[in-house]
Amino acid sequence: MKVSIIGATGYVGAELLRILTAHPQAEIVHITSESHAGEVAAAVYPHLRGCCPLVLEPMAAAADIAADSEVLFVALPHGHAMKLGKAVAHLPLRIIDLGADYRFADPAVYAQWYGLPHEHGDAARVYGLAEWQREAIRTAKIIGNAGCYPTAGILALMPLVRAGLVQRGSIIIDAASGVSGAGRAATAANHFPELYDSFKAYGVAGHRHTPEIEQALSQLSGEEQVVSFTPHLLPMVRGILATCYAALRPGVSADEVDEAFTACYAGEPFIRLLGRNGYPATKAVRGSNFCDIGWHLDPRTGRVVVLSAIDNLVKGAAGQAVQNFNIACGFAEDTALDAIPLYP
Amino acid sequence: MKVSIIGATGYVGAELLRILTAHPQAEIVHITSESHAGEVAAAVYPHLRGCCPLVLEPMAAAADIAADSEVLFVALPHGHAMKLGKAVAHLPLRIIDLGADYRFADPAVYAQWYGLPHEHGDAARVYGLAEWQREAIRTAKIIGNAGCYPTAGILALMPLVRAGLVQRGSIIIDAASGVSGAGRAATAANHFPELYDSFKAYGVAGHRHTPEIEQALSQLSGEEQVVSFTPHLLPMVRGILATCYAALRPGVSADEVDEAFTACYAGEPFIRLLGRNGYPATKAVRGSNFCDIGWHLDPRTGRVVVLSAIDNLVKGAAGQAVQNFNIACGFAEDTALDAIPLYP
């Protein structure tokens, strides 16, 4: 399968390179970069030395690259993929977009939260979270790969929401991410001395992953869900932990909660249920496509607290994209994704 | 003022040594240690070399030490201070307990959450959070210094709860702490390779700081408050960030929220209000007695999100104890506590 990566020198693009290089059914035929065109990827990323001889092509070549590819992974800031998707809509290729452009069913939601009109709003597209949309992904032409926080939050809450166990309006998702989620651009905010040995929240009540989470939980529950979502920045590079709160509907038992999780995720290759009272840790999933989930009941408050951990660059981005690619192409779903987490 | 520290070789005790050594009105006359009696403190803690010539005395000497002290700082695991407090109740000294023994008005709550009966439940005592109990602290004989998470959580929510702006039952406190909060005992759980580069929750729906927070918020609001409290462990040493959620009562305006904070903390020497939309960071308070607070309104959900940051060993423990000491002794409240945070 001839695949190309549009935007290969961001952290997500580099992670795609790492994973796809080891994929026995994928041949990476083109990679592009805005800032490093003409260089070999290994000149930009020291870990790739000796592992990846590909030369970065300019962004301007994206349309030609699409014509020479069967699957296009797009790892660009939002706003670019929809232009490219529209431009190559006539081609018989699949697009897996790791940005936000194809995540929303309603273009108006995208326009509202991302501040620009959607230019390809009529495109058929599927939300790329395999544990929810696997069947649709099999035949999708455009896959809007789920965002990193939404992956952690939706996977934590999907079993309960789908089973109708939680009260509408009660959901709060408090999450923390490693700094790689903010991308490769060096800014004063991400300067090492500013973040090391510190912890803070950001984007309270306005982070763009909020509507993505709400879209999923609303569809899953069949009623409109409004969610409080608070991201935090951890003094580390990889990993997201989501701590999710919801009020249980009156009378819901602990067993019903347990069963919702086990039923929802039976047979899932990348969901590891730690069970009631389980404590996922970001370290235990690092470098892998796993999402570890544990849950806790609090009879005093009537709430359930669900914890989920992912590697934001793998299950939260590049790994999930390859999972979607595997599903769409009919490969074993864990092809190139069976790495055991790197621990300690 | 002759002061002694019972339990000077835990992290809290060492921090007391650091702060009190620089206190112009305090003379440290005795320090004790369970495991290092007979050694100089600087043999246990390398940072104290050349700064503190005191020799650690055995715990067994505590009663005698009390007789030779005007103020006793007790930094022991819970269960010990109440025995000592009872034994020296006849002496004219003040006790500032940095453990949990004297934090609860109701001994039954202590017994329930800490798993042992209170042996000094009839003692007159004051909860040692100066911003709430300053007047009572002035004349207290026993001060139960506020816990680290409760300090961050209560200071974040006190203005809103006291002003009656939030709905009962809606409060969730999601907090994260550096590892020093778990103390100096080396365990498999706190082994460097297990915690470095990782993040996880612990104590969900059962952490012992929960009833301490509920006691304060209930008294402040005049109605019983039940709170969800979830602590997390950060891959760093010092610092707590509390992210606190509450549903505003219908009709509460943003200005009312702002005014609640500014009115509540006018003139407070250690509260720094970052204002609406402010983002405290643990790094900005490191090594200081400050509590930085910012708040965010979310009209979509009707919730307010309050963020607070402290250094858990200073404002969350030793610094707060010295603040209480200063109040009780009539010294300027910031004596020995005016250090600017260490940044970056």
Next chain:
Amino acid sequence: MKVSIIGATGYVGAELLRILTAHPQAEIVHITSESHAGEVAAAVYPHLRGCCPLVLEPMAAAADIAADSEVLFVALPHGHAMKLGKAVAHLPLRIIDLGADYRFADPAVYAQWYGLPHEHGDAARVYGLAEWQREAIRTAKIIGNAGCYPTAGILALMPLVRAGLVQRGSIIIDAASGVSGAGRAATAANHFPELYDSFKAYGVAGHRHTPEIEQALSQLSGEEQVVSFTPHLLPMVRGILATCYAALRPGVSADEVDEAFTACYAGEPFIRLLGRNGYPATKAVRGSNFCDIGWHLDPRTGRVVVLSAIDNLVKGAAGQAVQNFNIACGFAEDTALDAIPLYP
């Protein structure tokens, strides 16, 4: 190939599990643990959940396990492997010892530095550093896998020493390691708050890896080499950087130095030469079996400075052991070792 791991719950043993689980020609038939016998490995190590169903057997079963294995990986503290090796010497299996017991040609050197007599000093054995001893490893019955610091130090200096370019007596190796090198036992010295955000040396002029380095450099140069070796502890988990100093013999040119490296490592699958003025970083090799090497000439002092970086748990321990296993068994040398480093 039936392989077993004696000592599977230390960090090195767990890393062997991680790598060997993915090895297509290895079947892990037994794993043992001193402290966790009877448990599944995934109960001890959360990253192994869903990846490794093996049950830990008691150490006492080691001899029986040897009889049921074709290759035995031994990851125990020094002193144990030689007893086991002697006990199973009659069996037709290969032993790859990741400890120090079989690293020294001269049992007296072992006795002197490790403080106990060698009980299997007459055993035929090969030093397990493939880039130096590949041919001997092919047919070895007992392989003494090279230590972590020695791997970094010897690989950095082998080209120059073998080519006779450096002055005898001038070698200094200054190296730093992540904390995983100190093992999984929680001690006060490795307690998170003590090591985080700090850096220090240890074992100056007495670390047990010194004679191992000297043995190699002496054999490679044909003259006795005495070396200054100083290890340091980094506030991180994985990775060793060795900074190696040597005085060049008079008249040695920069080209001769360059050629020594390129000639020595031509065709090596795991050595990545960054060239003259190259700067290896531990992050660029994390999770991989690579050793990155760069070198710098200093005409002012007449010294060459060689820098090498490895992941101490992979190329410095478990990865190198699997590399030796592959060589000894005739498999492709990079089988199960072709992972691209995890970056950033």
Next chain:
Amino acid sequence: MKVSIIGATGYVGAELLRILTAHPQAEIVHITSESHAGEVAAAVYPHLRGCCPLVLEPMAAAADIAADSEVLFVALPHGHAMKLGKAVAHLPLRIIDLGADYRFADPAVYAQWYGLPHEHGDAARVYGLAEWQREAIRTAKIIGNAGCYPTAGILALMPLVRAGLVQRGSIIIDAASGVSGAGRAATAANHFPELYDSFKAYGVAGHRHTPEIEQALSQLSGEEQVVSFTPHLLPMVRGILATCYAALRPGVSADEVDEAFTACYAGEPFIRLLGRNGYPATKAVRGSNFCDIGWHLDPRTGRVVVLSAIDNLVKGAAGQAVQNFNIACGFAEDTALDAIPLYP
């Protein structure tokens, strides 16, 4: 004493603000910033909120500021202080330059290593390392504050070099620094994800602190010293550890080495000798002006290994500048510098 800080928004300038704000004999009258003129310092640095009401003035005001100051602290990149120093040479103020411009006795050395001619090469100036130049500092008009690495390296070796115990040409200084030493400018090289959890060398055989170290050791020993100096970048913010190697002259005893240290540093307020076999750690000096020193003899190689630890922003920069200020002004040398290190 009216003092001003030219360049107050770099990390060194901010550290000067932190220390001088607490100095009872210093009144900070002006502070400047290239990029933040017109803002209050606390708007740039969150830790300063409530602690420092000063407004940043433009750099262009530097000459006027000099005229209104008794002491000028200059914390600018090299090349700027000499221009300013020349421009205000007629004024009766003292200048303490924290950059490199006034560190070299020979302007040609400066020109060679810093790549630009010295414009104020005839100015009377003193090297600002109090433990070596205290007497000259008392009356100096221009003090070239010692660099961070040189402070650690010179203090480690001064006793031995001054006493003539080490062989000429044998000195190697291998040092590692926290990232704050690279300044506040965000670059790709200092982007959090690139440095976190990694370790590497930089500037091998060419770092500009090399001639500064050589100048000091040459003057102290009375013979020209050429030194190998290798800096490394630690994944942390504050702290330098220098590991210094030197061959002892034949016949030098351990007692002579010990005596050299104790004699050299008797009565020094900021040198803490950990003695023979002592291990300094950066954590134990964090936030303080201490330099901790330990030394180790290696009879096998004939070398001595001296270890020294400082906080690069305090003893390596701002603290040392205030120490020089105190000496020059006749204040107690530890005024505003008596903070106990922040630990853990």
